[in-house]
Structures are given as C-alpha cells and as structure tokens.
Amino acid sequence: xxxxVYTYPVTDVTLRQAFTGGYIYDTGGSEIMRRGMNxxxxxxxxxxxxxxxxxxxxxxxxxxxxxxxxxxxxxYYIKAFATNKTETGxxxxxxxxxxxxxxxxxxEVENISFFSVTAHCILNPDEEVxxxxxxxxxxxxxxxxxxxxxxxxxxxxxxxxxxxxxxLLTGLSSYKPYKLRAYAINSTGTxxxxxxxxxxxxxxxxxxxxx
Numbered sequence: 001x002x003x004x005v006y007t008y009p010v011t012d013v014t015l016r017q018a019f020t021g022g023y024i025y026d027t028g029g030s031e032i033m034r035r036g037m038n039x040x041x042x043x044x045x046x047x048x049x050x051x052x053x054x055x056x057x058x059x060x061x062x063x064x065x066x067x068x069x070x071x072x073x074x075x076y077y078i079k080a081f082a083t084n085k086t087e088t089g090x091x092x093x094x095x096x097x098x099x100x101x102x103x104x105x106x107x108e109v110e111n112i113s114f115f116s117v118t119a120h121c122i123l124n125p126d127e128e129v130x131x132x133x134x135x136x137x138x139x140x141x142x143x144x145x146x147x148x149x150x151x152x153x154x155x156x157x158x159x160x161x162x163x164x165x166x167x168l169l170t171g172l173s174s175y176k177p178y179k180l181r182a183y184a185i186n187s188t189g190t191x192x193x194x195x196x197x198x199x200x201x202x203x204x205x206x207x208x209x210x211x
Contacts, residue, residue, distance in 0.1 A: 001028040003082040005035075007091030008064075015072040015101045015128040021056075021064035022080025022091050030085040032058050037065045039078035045093055047081060072128075073100040073188040100188045101129040107136075107182040107193040114201045116170045121182040121193075123164045131162050134184040136169060144179045146195045175202035 004026035012019040038050040080091035104124040135157040137147040
C-alpha cells in the first residue's frame, strides 16, 4: 500500500522561494524511506514528472520545506510525497506563482550644456531582484518618440547592479531637443522612467562650448 500524504498550502511566496510541507497520516504498512516535495510548471507532478525536488529525510508525521531556486514570474505546481519500501504516495497538488520583482526607478537631469547633460538614475528594486543591466537611452529631434531598448538614438549602459548612479552623458549635439529615459532590466523584463525632455544649449558666434 502507498503512504497517505497531505500537502500543506504554499505560503510566504517571494521571487525565488516558497514555504510548504506535508504530513504523512499513514505509512502504508512499512517504514517511510523517503519524503519531501516535488514540483513542475506543467502540472500532474510525480517522481516521474518533476522539474524540482526537495528531499526532507525519512519517517512518518510532519515535515516542512523551504523551496528555493525558483524563477521569478512563473506558475508552479507542487505536491508532497512519501515512499515506503514498496510504493509512493502523494498529497494534493497546489499551484502558486512567484513574484515578478518590481523595480522602482526615477530620473533626474541637470547641468544641461552644449554637448552634454548630467543624468541621475535612482533605483529601488524589490528584495531578491537582480538588476542585470541599467543605464540611459535617448532619442533626438522635434518629433522624437519615447526611447526604448529596441529603438533609441543613443545609449549609456552602467551594467549590472542594484544601486543608483549618475553619469555625464556626452557626445550630444548643440541646440537639439532630446527625450531621455533611465532603464533597468531584470529576468522578467525592462523597467523605464517617464521620458524627460530637454534641449541642449545653442553655440553662438564667439561661444566656446565643450569639445
């Protein structure tokens, strides 16, 4: 006979972790050799159909389990299991979804000059968020659209990191209208600020700008 197993509801779900466990009501007539949790992203979880497994020792009764190394923004199916000397029993199958990991991002601009501007990116990512890239993008022209990672005139990448940063953006053209955005990318997508519009200073006769 297989063991009789109950799956605890999933709680405390974050971007990459969740808390659950199980209870073995009946051993099925022989010693419990193996127990734990297994999960996947397609359903009908079993020891022959899983993407992740967390072993929790042996024996009857209650066990609890921290599930880690999940991926943000995904739906998972999970079950408790227990194996005695002859068969495996399963608890109910629960489903849960990990968070996407929000990134609060803001942009400030100052020191607009002939060929440059100073930009400040203020980042406040959720706990567990890993920012893979961050920086500034811009478009130029009277009818410039909001810049995106896919469509922009210029770009500065600060690289990976969760901290705020500032940069002097150079190589701009004199007396041109710009639309500037800060961006941050994690494993679930790209986060943008609203575009900030500004016009670089005009170089007049006798005026020496930056070189």
